[in-house]
Amino acid sequence: MNKVSFALAAVAAAALTLGAPAAKAGTLEDVKKRGVLNCIVNTGLPGFSYTDKSGRWKGFDADMCRSVAAAVLGDGEKVKFIPATGKTRFTLLNSKEGDVLIRNTTWTFVRDVDVKLNYVHTTYYDGQGFLIRKSKGVKSAKELGGATICIQTGTTTELNLADYFRANNMKYKPVPIESNEEARKNYLADRCDVYTTDASGLAATRATFDDADKHIVLPEIISKEPLGPVVRHGDDQWADIVRWTIYALIAGEEHGITAANADKMASSSNNPNVKRLLGSEGDLGKMIGLDKQWARRAIQAQGNYEEIFERNVGLKTPVGLARGLNAHYLDGGLQYSPPFR
Amino acid sequence: MTTAEKLAGETRDAGEPNILLRLWRNKDTRSVILQILTVALLFAFLAYIVNNAILNLAALGKTFSFDFLDLPASYDINQTLISYTSQSTHFRAMLVGLLNTALVAFFGVITATILGFLLGIIRLSDNWIASRIVYCFIEIVRNVPVLLHILFIHGIIVHVLPSPKKALDLGDSIFLSNRGLTIPDPVFGDGFSYTVIAFFVAIGAVIYFRLWAKKVRESTGKIYPVFLISTGILIGLPLLVFVVTGSPLSWLVPELGRFNLKGGITMIPEFLALWLALSLYTSAFIAEIVRAGINAINKGQWEASQAVGMKRNRVLQLVIIPQALRIIIPPLTSQYLNLTKNSSLAIAIGYMDIVATIGGITMMQTGKEMETMILVMAIYLSFSLLISAFMNWYNKRMKLVER
Numbered sequence: 027m028n029k030v031s032f033a034l035a036a037v038a039a040a041a042l043t044l045g046a047p048a049a050k051a052g053t054l055e056d057v058k059k060r061g062v063l064n065c066i067v068n069t070g071l072p073g074f075s076y077t078d079k080s081g082r083w084k085g086f087d088a089d090m091c092r093s094v095a096a097a098v099l100g101d102g103e104k105v106k107f108i109p110a111t112g113k114t115r116f117t118l119l120n121s122k123e124g125d126v127l128i129r130n131t132t133w134t135f136v137r138d139v140d141v142k143l144n145y146v147h148t149t150y151y152d153g154q155g156f157l158i159r160k161s162k163g164v165k166s167a168k169e170l171g172g173a174t175i176c177i178q179t180g181t182t183t184e185l186n187l188a189d190y191f192r193a194n195n196m197k198y199k200p201v202p203i204e205s206n207e208e209a210r211k212n213y214l215a216d217r218c219d220v221y222t223t224d225a226s227g228l229a230a231t232r233a234t235f236d237d238a239d240k241h242i243v244l245p246e247i248i249s250k251e252p253l254g255p256v257v258r259h260g261d262d263q264w265a266d267i268v269r270w271t272i273y274a275l276i277a278g279e280e281h282g283i284t285a286a287n288a289d290k291m292a293s294s295s296n297n298p299n300v301k302r303l304l305g306s307e308g309d310l311g312k313m314i315g316l317d318k319q320w321a322r323r324a325i326q327a328q329g330n331y332e333e334i335f336e337r338n339v340g341l342k343t344p345v346g347l348a349r350g351l352n353a354h355y356l357d358g359g360l361q362y363s364p365p366f367r
Numbered sequence: 368m369t370t371a372e373k374l375a376g377e378t379r380d381a382g383e384p385n386i387l388l389r390l391w392r393n394k395d396t397r398s399v400i401l402q403i404l405t406v407a408l409l410f411a412f413l414a415y416i417v418n419n420a421i422l423n424l425a426a427l428g429k430t431f432s433f434d435f436l437d438l439p440a441s442y443d444i445n446q447t448l449i450s451y452t453s454q455s456t457h458f459r460a461m462l463v464g465l466l467n468t469a470l471v472a473f474f475g476v477i478t479a480t481i482l483g484f485l486l487g488i489i490r491l492s493d494n495w496i497a498s499r500i501v502y503c504f505i506e507i508v509r510n511v512p513v514l515l516h517i518l519f520i521h522g523i524i525v526h527v528l529p530s531p532k533k534a535l536d537l538g539d540s541i542f543l544s545n546r547g548l549t550i551p552d553p554v555f556g557d558g559f560s561y562t563v564i565a566f567f568v569a570i571g572a573v574i575y576f577r578l579w580a581k582k583v584r585e586s587t588g589k590i591y592p593v594f595l596i597s598t599g600i601l602i603g604l605p606l607l608v609f610v611v612t613g614s615p616l617s618w619l620v621p622e623l624g625r626f627n628l629k630g631g632i633t634m635i636p637e638f639l640a641l642w643l644a645l646s647l648y649t650s651a652f653i654a655e656i657v658r659a660g661i662n663a664i665n666k667g668q669w670e671a672s673q674a675v676g677m678k679r680n681r682v683l684q685l686v687i688i689p690q691a692l693r694i695i696i697p698p699l700t701s702q703y704l705n706l707t708k709n710s711s712l713a714i715a716i717g718y719m720d721i722v723a724t725i726g727g728i729t730m731m732q733t734g735k736e737m738e739t740m741i742l743v744m745a746i747y748l749s750f751s752l753l754i755s756a757f758m759n760w761y762n763k764r765m766k767l768v769e770r
Contacts, residue, residue, distance in 0.1 A: 113731055120427055141734030142427050173626040174546060180731035188443045188453035200445045202717045217525045217545055219626045259428055
């Protein structure tokens with residue numbers, strides 16, 4: 027056999043091997059084998075997912091990634107953050123670049139059904155608002171006819187905006203922009219009169235301005251934007267793990283379990299709900315493919331829902347968001363965890 | 368080696384039992400075998416890729432279909448050459464994006480060609496300073512990635528130019544601000560069609576005159592100032608008709624609204640930035656192609672032309688450029704193709720071209736990655752093939768005709 031024919035044979039053999047479709051492995055096995063959770067997050071949205079000066083990922087969404095990693099891998103730091111724009115996020119998830127997408131992503135019918143995504147829970151109830159300079163003298167979104175508006179392209183806000191202006195019979199000039207950071211720059215340069223995105227994102231963006239008090243968020247909220255973690259269709263076990271990890275954080279708030287007292291609560295609490303959740307009674311973890319203490323570790327990693335909220339976007343932070351709809355159901359909000367039993 | 372030994376060797380070879388080995392050792396059949404193998408492998412590879420795509424789509428539970436093109440797009444586009452609203456279909460949105468790509472490519476190619484030829488000729492001029500300045504310009508422009516040019520020019524427009532309220536204006540009718548360049552909107556009166564007709568008549572007259580002048584030149588050697596007279600006819604005749612019919616054209620001057628300039632035609636910053644950046648970048652390459660083309664013409668052609676008393680400009684126009692074009696056109700074609708494809712960088716600044724509309728928002732809203740990308744690729748391919756076809760036709764026309 028000479029060199030040429032040998033090379034040809036080798037290529038043919040390689041093609042045949044490649045041709046066989048790889049066996050489908052569960053996401054949980056993949057993550058465990060890899061030892062790292064690939065978590066798709068925003069390229070930069072203060073309060074939700076952004077890198078601080080030392081390059082560490084921080085924020086409401088980033089912390090949820092760590093909670094999931096702690097539940098699955100036992101260490102909240104075993105996360106590889108994959109920054110994505112509004113346009114690339116679903117492709118990254120569906121092509122298995124990431125295991126879970128936690129990037130202020132709105133739950134809609136088309137995305138759930140036709141883009142083949144599974145939304146596990148709404149971690150943040152949001153709505154779309156408008157940010158504008160006070161000097162423009164606008165008091166209501168109804169006065170925005172003729173305005174130039176910056177939007178993040180590939181998001182639901184783009185569609186809501188078109189609907190809102192059509193319903194109110196107004197015209198506008200859209201300026202489509204890839205990322206929150208670019209939109210911020212264009213807004214500050216007055217390329218657009220208005221910046222529109224989820225109200226939480228507006229508050230977070232406004233918080234980074236030097237002259238934040240010269241800008242207002244208009245009172246109209248024009249849409250429902252339920253934001254939450256997303257996984258691929260077709261892996262129910264993995265969807266359950268992400269979903270119940272989030273519920274563990276919410277149940278943690280309900281029962282007063284914090285990052286600091288979780289271990290103590292596990293041994294001292296007389297509440298059977300707390301004992302089951304923290305793994306000192308029964309074995310819920312085994313049913314979901316994890317160990318007994320998965321939920322305890324999830325809470326210990328970054329705290330319960332309340333701790334994560336208040337630390338990243340709460341009233342004491344520059345973003346300064348009130349709990350509102352995101353309060354626990356006992357406080358009149360919508361955050362509610364099904365029972366752990 | 369004796370003849371007998373040679374013969375013995377040949378018979379030994381021919382007597383080899385394995386027919387495949389014999390075919391392989393023959394130079395002609397071996398090349399056929401290799402070609403068959405290559406084609407087979409290529410098809411196997413393509414089949415693998417298609418099969419893989421089908422399997423993966425099925426694993427995600429996705430279907431492959433173009434039905435989504437009939438659904439309403441539900442998003443707005445800031446520059447539309449055809450009528451479009453958010454209720455129009457995704458297909459219509461694709462057409463809008465396609466036309467936006469075509470628009471920037473068309474203007475880009477024209478500007479780049481004019482600028483490129485000018486720069487290329489100045490680069491060859493005997494004026495040392497002019498030639499050096501152009502040399503520096505070309506080297507800087509063509510060695511910086513085109514994406515940076517786009518971002519840089521867009522940055523200047525958005526960050527340096529004033530807001531609409533303080534827009535720079537020219538005679539209170541043309542405004543330049545960080546929302547773009549706004550010019551008055553022409554309003555055509557009743558008799559304006561006569562001016563249009565006069566313009567077409569002028570074009571016909573110019574073509575006739577040029578043919579006639581060429582004939583006179585070739586038979587008698589008399590040279591008319593063709594360019595001046597042509598321009599005169601082209602501008603003069605329509606202008607005369609325009610004035611005679613009572614100037615049936617008025618301008619709708621833009622005025623300041625609450626947020627923006629209202630009325631008028633606005634070229635948005637994204638279009639301006641993309642157009643200028645692509646033109647500048649490509650013109651640097653065209654300048655070098657033009658220089659190479661002109662330099663490639665034998666010095667004897669210059670000397671011979673000058674020996675019969677022709678001026679430098681006429682030598683360029685009648686002797687050098689027609690010959691240089693034969694060398695220039697093929698690489699020029701590939702620059703046009705580059706410019707068209709580079710226009711896909713529009714997404715970086717939010718110009719709604721084909722990639723931003725169907726390959727961007729539509730893809731996101733429908734989740735049809737495979738289908739939209741196939742459409743986008745097919746459209747760029749068609750653009751490129753059209754440009755190639757046109758340039759090949761032009762190249763054939765300019766080719767040396769041997770008599």
